[in-house]
Amino acid sequence: xxxxxxxxxxxxxxxxxxxxxxxxxxxxxxxxxxxxxxxxxxxxxxxxxxxxxxxxxxxxxxxxxxxxxxxxxxxxxxxxxxxxxxxxxxxxxxxxxxxxxxxxxxxxxxxxxxxxxxxxxxxxxxxxxxxxxxxxxxxxxxxxxxxxxxxxxxxxxxxxxxxxxxxxxxxxxxxxxxxxxxxxxxxxxxxxxxxxxxxxxx
Amino acid sequence: xxxxxxxxxxxxxxxxxxxxxxxxxxxxxxxxxxxxxxxxxxxxxxxxxxxxxxxxxxxxxxxxxxxxxxxxxxxxxxxxxxxxxxxxxxxxxxxxxxxxxxxxxxxxxxxxxxxxxxxxxxxxxxxxxxxxxxxxxxxxxxxxxxxxxxxxxxxxxxxxxxxxxxxxxxxxxxxxxxxxxxxxxxxxxxxxxxxxxxxxxxxxxxxx
Numbered sequence: 401x402x403x404x405x406x407x408x409x410x411x412x413x414x415x416x417x418x419x420x421x422x423x424x425x426x427x428x429x430x431x432x433x434x435x436x437x438x439x440x441x442x443x444x445x446x447x448x449x450x451x452x453x454x455x456x457x458x459x460x461x462x463x464x465x466x467x468x469x470x471x472x473x474x475x476x477x478x479x480x481x482x483x484x485x486x487x488x489x490x491x492x493x494x495x496x497x498x499x500x501x502x503x504x505x506x507x508x509x510x511x512x513x514x515x516x517x518x519x520x521x522x523x524x525x526x527x528x529x530x531x532x533x534x535x536x537x538x539x540x541x542x543x544x545x546x547x548x549x550x551x552x553x554x555x556x557x558x559x560x561x562x563x564x565x566x567x568x569x570x571x572x573x574x575x576x577x578x579x580x581x582x583x584x585x586x587x588x589x590x591x592x593x594x595x596x597x598x599x600x601x602x
Numbered sequence: 603x604x605x606x607x608x609x610x611x612x613x614x615x616x617x618x619x620x621x622x623x624x625x626x627x628x629x630x631x632x633x634x635x636x637x638x639x640x641x642x643x644x645x646x647x648x649x650x651x652x653x654x655x656x657x658x659x660x661x662x663x664x665x666x667x668x669x670x671x672x673x674x675x676x677x678x679x680x681x682x683x684x685x686x687x688x689x690x691x692x693x694x695x696x697x698x699x700x701x702x703x704x705x706x707x708x709x710x711x712x713x714x715x716x717x718x719x720x721x722x723x724x725x726x727x728x729x730x731x732x733x734x735x736x737x738x739x740x741x742x743x744x745x746x747x748x749x750x751x752x753x754x755x756x757x758x759x760x761x762x763x764x765x766x767x768x769x770x771x772x773x774x775x776x777x778x779x780x781x782x783x784x785x786x787x788x789x790x791x792x793x794x795x796x797x798x799x800x801x802x803x804x805x806x807x808x809x810x
Contacts, residue, residue: 516717517626558790579765
């Protein structure tokens with residue numbers, strides 16, 4: 401095994417452990433035993449148990465953030481009219497604002513919560529989100545040049561606002577009581593479409 | 603750190619746990635440190651909170667409660683309105699007052715607690731109760747406004763309040779981008795909230 405694959409194996413094992421038992425379930429001894437290496441290998445790769453947790457949580461967040469983005473980007477690139485764009489975003493929202501993505505949102509909410517008291521983890525989550533937004537910005541800038549989305553809207557700002565709102569559905573999903581999620585979705589969809597395309601079309 | 607000796611031990615321990623979480627996260631909650639600082643023995647802590655986890659949950663719930671307090675002035679301002687225009691202005695003031703940067707810290711606290719609640723049904727229930735109490739304070743003012751035709755007549759007010767609260771909570775996510783601040787989100791958020799409450803005509807006039 402190469403050094404890289406040992407590092408990856410430890411990381412994957414750490415991710416599985418956090419998924420199943422939370423951060424408290426991370427035990428250096430168990431991980432190195434499972435991967436078939438010794439503790440110094442883990443410490444060389446990640447510095448410390450905390451370093452490993454930060455790396456694993458960053459990767460969990462990144463995976464939960466980038467889900468289905470490729471498909472979304474590919475179809476964004478193919479839009480040839482404002483109607484197509486609107487229909488595309490509308491159908492993306494059918495998936496995004498649904499229970500299908502609940503698990504990814506739950507992970508993001510969990511990682512983000514644990515990052516609040518960890519500046520290093522927080523910085524890497526913010527960087528992951530920034531990268532995603534920067535990938536999307538050129539598309540939205542083109543739509544704006546074409547006059548397909550609201551004039552004067554800053555697409556970077558809008559994308560950050562959009563991602564945050566979508567993340568917030570987790571607050572509903574983790575509960576057994578509360579309002580009908582369809583009402584929450586209706587408000588969110590209206591807010592997303594009208595802030596992007598304009599208020600007269602609500 | 604020590605607290606006044608007149609403070610009941612349970613309260614003292616809870617306060618110390620809150621301080622520990624705020625300074626070093628949940629891992630900073632150490633039973634021996636807390637009981638030493640409170641001047642009691644660990645058995646008292648276990649009697650009061652059941653376990654370390656019980657203490658952490660109680661402390662996180664209390665942090666959430668403090669980060670979601672009703673500002674009675676906001677409620678009073680909505681209740682005092684005598685016209686649709688006044689009400690709209692009061693809602694705008696409320697939204698702007700909530701969105702200020704100085705409120706970022708309480709949003710961040712809520713995000714912290716919410717994130718740690720995912721695997722804790724007990725904490726989720728506590729958060730849910732705190733949120734319902736908070737929203738219930740605003741409901742009568744909105745119901746009155748709806749009866750008077752000042753806001754959309756077919757709007758489910760409780761659903762709107764719940765949505766708007768999670769919308770507000772979501773701003774913590776945007777505010778994490780300290781290094782390269784994302785400016786202008788307040789305009790988008792404000793327009794979205796006003797649109798869903800008052801309809802397109804109003805939103806058009808406040809769109810960024």
